[in-house]
Amino acid sequence: MAKSLYENYKNFPKTDCGYCGNTSCITMLRRFCSGELPLSECIYFRAGLYNVNEFSCSPPVPRGTQKPSISYIRPCPTDADRISVEVSLLPPEGSKYGYFDMITLDNIFNHAVPGLRISPSLGIARLESEWGDVMGFSEGRVLIRRASNESSAFWQLSRFVRSLWAAVS
Amino acid sequence: MLDTESIRKDFPFLRQGCIYLDSTATSLTPEPVLNKMLEYYREYRANIERGIYKAAQIATDAFEGARAEIARLINAKPEEIILVRNTSEGINLVASGQGLKKGDRVVTTILEHHSNFIVWLRARKRVGAEVKVVMSDGEGFLDLSDFERAINGRTRLVAVTHTSNVLGVRPPVKEIVKMAHDKGALVLVDGAQSVPHTKVDVKALGCDFLAFSGHKMCGPTGAGALYIREDLQEKIEPLCIGGGTIEDVGIDHYRLRQGPSRYEAGTPAIAEVIGMGAAASYLMEIGMPNIAAHDASLTKKVLEGLQEVPSLTLYGPKDPRKRAGIFSFNLGRFHPHDLAVALDAAAGVMVRSGHHCALPLHKHILKLDSGTVRASVYLYNTEQDVEVLLSALSEISKTML
The missing domain is CATH 3.30.310.10 (TATA-Binding Protein)
Structure with missing residues (x-):
């Protein structure tokens, strides 16, 4: 089952090291959830310190209208x-x-x-x-x-x- | 025990991945119930009790079959089930139909939902009935000796909830019924929060009226039931009269029918009643004792977890055996609405916030102006749902207070 952004973030590296090119881990995670980036962009995942299979995310559910x-x-x-x-x-x-x-x-x-x-x-x-x-x-x-x-x-x-x-x- | 995983597949709303912890406000509806209602609209869409063509007969049979299933759920006879819109309408029917007059006493409690409270205040305003409110202690427990004092020879009715929709406490209704009957008073039980979650047997309980809603027991909105003990039906006036309620009408007289149809004026919510009947069958097939055991197991987990969240104040009993799966709480100075919004935005957890239609309880027992956040569990909730709630609350407590 896809987990919420927050549930995924709980177990994320949270170092905000910036090696993936994003300003923060939460931004990296959001881009993963929206299908823009694979988790292998993150050095911690590449090094095998975190298991890709434990993270599953659906794109954030739009809440209310998306227009201004x-x-x-x-x-x-x-x-x-x-x-x-x-x-x-x-x-x-x-x-x-x-x-x-x-x-x-x-x-x-x-x-x-x-x-x-x-x-x-x-x-x-x-x-x-x-x-x-x-x-x-x-x-x-x-x-x-x-x-x-x-x-x-x-x-x-x-x-x-x-x-x-x-x-x- | 319940096969929660397979049960969850019946509930399409859960497929979007949300965590629904607001079944006390309204429950989700499973596919078998939705299908049963659609079947009516698609295959035998006709009015009931009127036409003699085949579709009309099928509709009538389905409607009366639903009444029988709803009756079976609470061990009543089908003739004792009045089909109404919801619990509130059932209670209003009793309040207006009992013929209360000046000086009659109604005993109720501070735990009540507004639906079982303001109707009695209105009776005081309209006819001069006396309303006596039995108070609870800080956790919501009622003292039977307070009822002993409150119920006197002038008491016509005792109106009490079976399960508090805020604190989850379960008043000793059986003992209250005995006490009231000994003094010649009738008893109305608000079963909105008990009938969906546990086996309620009106014969064992001994009550005279029991009101409950379909939408809180996996049925649709717009259908509810009022049990009126068979021998009392002559004495309770209908709330509405009209088509379907009469035996004979002349130019200057009318005579109402016997049985539940005397209370059911006009074309009822046919599909919704059929849906409520399907919901009763669905719950009975799973087994009310199984549902109660599942609720109890989650209740234990929620109670233990909530008490470990820093800065969280939990209201009601701390002993899981003494409460249902309804949990009201506050977190630090967080406004209940803001906390509910935060839980939704951060973790997709849906909970209720505010006064939960129980202002007297919040004002006089909990002493809270802004209300509480309320989470509640039902047959489709899992331990994982509870864990997400608890961890989101801990994270809010850690990072936002």
Whole structure:
């Protein structure tokens, strides 16, 4: 059975050595999952330290629309007087393996922004603030929760995305 | 034991590789059930109880056959099964049909789903019925002595869940039934979370009403059942009347039929009821004790695993023997919705988040404003599903808190 990206990543070398020509192991894995690269590109697999057969991956399932879009969820499922906004950003042309490179993001910010947490292994960034929470996913989706109104949601979105754009795949 | 691998092949939804841990909200539907419903639309698409042509007779037989299978699932007679849309409609039928009046008492519990709670508050508002809510302890356990005090001579009904949809606790319904009957009160059991997972025998339980939904037991949405003990049917007014419910109609009178059809006005959800009957057969063929044993084995694994995840707060009993396969929890300061989204995005794990239609329980017992994340297991879940959930939670805990 094909495993999720995260399940595969758990057992991956995770050295981010760059010998395969990718910025990080997660990028290498994404390109493997999208059928762009074989695992033999990785020196650890070539050296027989990892078994190719233990890794199987289907291309990431598109979640929601793949076109750039914005949708408002009113009311926010838990807070009736607030709204949630989901934004899908346009993946770079030709990219099959995501939008934000969370490894690079983690290296840049490394807990430097209060309330910002980045999980390279899960491909998620989350910013917790008093104005609501924002989550970004490596495939280019951004979710703004519990914003008080649309303009507040936009403000949070621009603030968050400006940070994440530091490391577009 | 269950052959989970072969069972999983029956569920087309699982073929996309997702991990479905939200069967408490709604279960997946297997091919035999889907096929049975399609067969109706393709081969004998006619109304029931009306036409005398062959297709109409086949449809009627299939519909009544489904009623018999649903009855067999809970050891009732087919005449005791009222086909409704879902558990909520079944409970509403009892609430409105019982003829509650000012001063009558209804006893319910803090564990209830809104469907078995707000109907009683509405009865208080509409007719002045008195509603007594039995509280639980922090883990969701109810004290029988509280029922002893709550049920008095004016109590018409005790409405209690068979399994909490948040904490997984199973109230001592058999003892509650005995206590209520001793004081002349009837008992309505919300079986939405118990009937799909374990052998429920209404005769052994002794309850007067049992409501449950098809969509939580591998059936389609839009079909559910209400068991009404045979000798009570004359005393409960239908929620709706109309076509199919009458024996005779004149210009200034009408007389309702006997039996379940007096409650089933208009053309019912025929395909869905046939599907629910097929789901009952599917579950019985696998064996309810086998399903219960499979749930119990996964429950043990989930409980042990969740307690090892750093910063995770698990609600409800920690002893796997005292709960069903329903697990509500929170992780650090992560909002339940954000955690559910993270599990979906990172590991393809589908879980429910929020209040699970049980606000009074969250407010008064769990003291949580934002709700919880809820994972739940069923016959198609595997140990591997549980491992992915646990490892994704550990990874979130490690990297995102």
